[in-house]
Amino acid sequence: MENYEDKLYAVQLERMLNDNANSKKARNTSIGNNKKTNHKSKRKNPGKKIIITLVLAGILTAIGIEVPTIIERVNYTNDLEKATAIVVEQATENLSNAGLVIIDENGNVSIKPEGNKIEDYAKLENVDSTIGEFYAYDKALEKAGDTVNTEFEKLIQASSYNGGTYNYTDFAQMCRINGLTNNGNASGLEFKKYAEQELVNSYRNGTIDQIMKKITNETKGK
Amino acid sequence: METIILDNDIEYFIVKEELINNNLYTLFANVDDNTDICFRKTIIEDDGEKYYIGLDDDKEFDLVAAHFAKSILKEIDK
Numbered sequence: 001m002e003n004y005e006d007k008l009y010a011v012q013l014e015r016m017l018n019d020n021a022n023s024k025k026a027r028n029t030s031i032g033n034n035k036k037t038n039h040k041s042k043r044k045n046p047g048k049k050i051i052i053t054l055v056l057a058g059i060l061t062a063i064g065i066e067v068p069t070i071i072e073r074v075n076y077t078n079d080l081e082k083a084t085a086i087v088v089e090q091a092t093e094n095l096s097n098a099g100l101v102i103i104d105e106n107g108n109v110s111i112k113p114e115g116n117k118i119e120d121y122a123k124l125e126n127v128d129s130t131i132g133e134f135y136a137y138d139k140a141l142e143k144a145g146d147t148v149n150t151e152f153e154k155l156i157q158a159s160s161y162n163g164g165t166y167n168y169t170d171f172a173q174m175c176r177i178n179g180l181t182n183n184g185n186a187s188g189l190e191f192k193k194y195a196e197q198e199l200v201n202s203y204r205n206g207t208i209d210q211i212m213k214k215i216t217n218e219t220k221g222k
Numbered sequence: 223m224e225t226i227i228l229d230n231d232i233e234y235f236i237v238k239e240e241l242i243n244n245n246l247y248t249l250f251a252n253v254d255d256n257t258d259i260c261f262r263k264t265i266i267e268d269d270g271e272k273y274y275i276g277l278d279d280d281k282e283f284d285l286v287a288a289h290f291a292k293s294i295l296k297e298i299d300k
Contacts, residue, residue: 027280027283029230029258030260030261030262030276030277030283030286031276031279031280031282031283032277033276034276035228035229035230035262035274035275035276036229036273036274036275036276037229037262037274038272038274039264039272039274040271041226041227042224042226042236043224043225043226044223045224045225045235048223048225048235048253049223050223050235050237050251050253050256051256052237052256054256054257055237055249055251055256055257056294056295057257058251058256058257058258058259059249059287059290059291059294061257062259062283062287063284063287063288063291
């Protein structure tokens, strides 16, 4: 997942973000005719590598352009993309193993024309699922053709909370119970934001593979 | 990539050179922290030796920094 280069990039960026004096440093280091070095001092150093986006960040900061927010946004987007791909792949596999979607030989995923029943989704055993887990299933079902969330609503209604004591009545109730609201009303936007942050956090702390419970073929009903 | 230890005893990558207003400017980046950048321009002394020297003032710095920023952005966008 994260290699040495990713870590080095992150460390240097963090240093720059925290160094308020960085914008003056480049200026102070550059200005002054007394600063003099002979070209002959150059040497080849093939072992070391440069990260040009960090150089650019340094220049932009030096001329007073607010870079940190942009770079953080780019990093967030990249991590979200990777995290989402991982959980949606598992969600799709779970749906397939539970007989809820069909995957053809070309990898195309679809739902049977008449749709699934609510009780079919109980095979996923969604008890106290996290928002990130729901988000993954939403995305997986969307890719299978559930563009108006009909199937996703059935999945929610087959999911329970409070240790399995109650089933959700619908997506809106699930949002309200989990505090995903805006002015007291269930909010799809809050659902999305919360889920995405959960996935990014998990990806960054190395627990993304634990977001989705794995459903195997043995649990598939007839 | 080439590196050099400048007058402040820090080793820098020699990132890029650009001709701006008939002067050759060079962008350097600290090998241990690529966000730590600086600029120098090249002069040729009477003995024919080339030297990197510091810029004159803030105005020259701003001109050079903007130029290199545009140049690198163009490369990244390719």
